[in-house]
Amino acid sequence: MKIESDASSAGGGGHTAAAAAARYDRIGVGYRQVRRPDPRLAALIASGLGDARTVVNVGAGAGSYEPEDREVTAVEPSQVMLDQHPGTRKVKASAEQLPFEDGAFDAAMAVMTVHHWPDPARGLAELRRVSRRQAVFTWDPSHSTELWLFEEYLPEIGKADRSAFTPLSVVTGALDAHTVLPFPVPHDFTDGFRAAFWRRPESYLDPAVRAASSTLARRPASAVEPGIARLRADLRSGAWQRRHADLLERESVDYGYRLVLAGS
Template identity: 65%
Template sequence: MPVYDRIGAGYNTVRHPDPRLGAVIGAALAGARTVVNIGAGTGAYEPEWAEVTAVDPSDVMLAAHPGARKVRAFAEELPFEDGQFDAAMAVMTIHHWTDFRRGLAEMRRVSRRQVLFLWDPGHDEQLWIVRDYLPELRALDLARCPALDDAAEALGAHTRTAFPIPHDFTDGSQYAYWRRPHAYLDSRVRLASSPFAQTPWETVRPAVARLADDLATGAWQRRYADLLDRESVDYGFRLLTAGEPPA
């Protein structure tokens, strides 16, 4: 069963597309009239000017997608003709694929341009809640996220663009709340992030309790005071672009 068939309910209440990331992805897709969104979820970051076909293996996520063109399929086996689309996009989904090289080969096969947003597991800067409270989340991500260089090579990427996460990032992923620690106490926030949702509650509960205590005593604020003045942090998120350049 696709993971988002289990955790997709309520996803839209927490995960709201961030316009700053949207602008970066939109620039990479500029000029594309037909786009296939692989691992489309609820349709975040799809270009409004293009004819978009949403692909997702999760019935729950497709039901929440507002588009008219929706196909239930896996990235590794896309039911489309060679070169059918001007561009293919995939946003924070590659870590859910069973064979990322095969999925990227399929992106290249069905489109003339490819735009991939992903996390680099080799990046040095770690999110504090993972490093100091729940290292089990990092172990999960390291086990499923391909190395950035491997993904870039398989995609044939010619451009890498860093995207530091703003302190008020609206897309409530695991990394969105680095300067808003109280958010991690909310179960709705945690369940909208697949690493949290896939980690047993017996593991998460003591970490959340410790974070609540640290926030109540001011220990968190003292320990991470340097974060409170930062506008954004580079946690290793990258946009890879391959194929034909944007118009």
């Protein structure tokens, strides 16, 4: 059964929520080809959901990391993303105004989405309202280790990303979280988000990879292409490989990704 609902422009902040949805309507095409769920992160999130049987996935996108052994309702403001979602219980709505009763779900999950919400604190409060347990996967912008792509080739974008990303303290505070688990990114991670290709630098040369990362896709080509051109030249000359020989020996790196758990 497909649940038909559209609350993406309702309530305060609706105009901004609509703008966020429109952005993913634009960059979401082909998303599933690059953003393939990684089983190691999937296992971590599934464990964070505990014994929950009913789950709401807020900011669900194309449905990555939704456990197959639970009853999942997907909430997403972008129609393009919902159209790529394989599930049957789908609601077009914003995180800030979830169209569900209090305590409607055993658990709520949100994966790399809180930073897109116009009002993160309100959205996280909604997660708490509709579920007894919450599992939120996010990135800590204050984490000291930065991806080389932003340190060396796109520093202005990296700086802007850190400023715009929801601080981890906001997430933990709004949820009254009891556990924060680190997730070091494996070198062969399959989900092409921000730091996924830290040991595969040639991947960032691919326009399809950049288009599936909101950090890069929402910037104009004039802000991205010069840095990518420098990366291409450094890969061709071997300069990148010499500078990052230590990375080529590592299995994973902690770039600040965290699973935040709250509730019971």
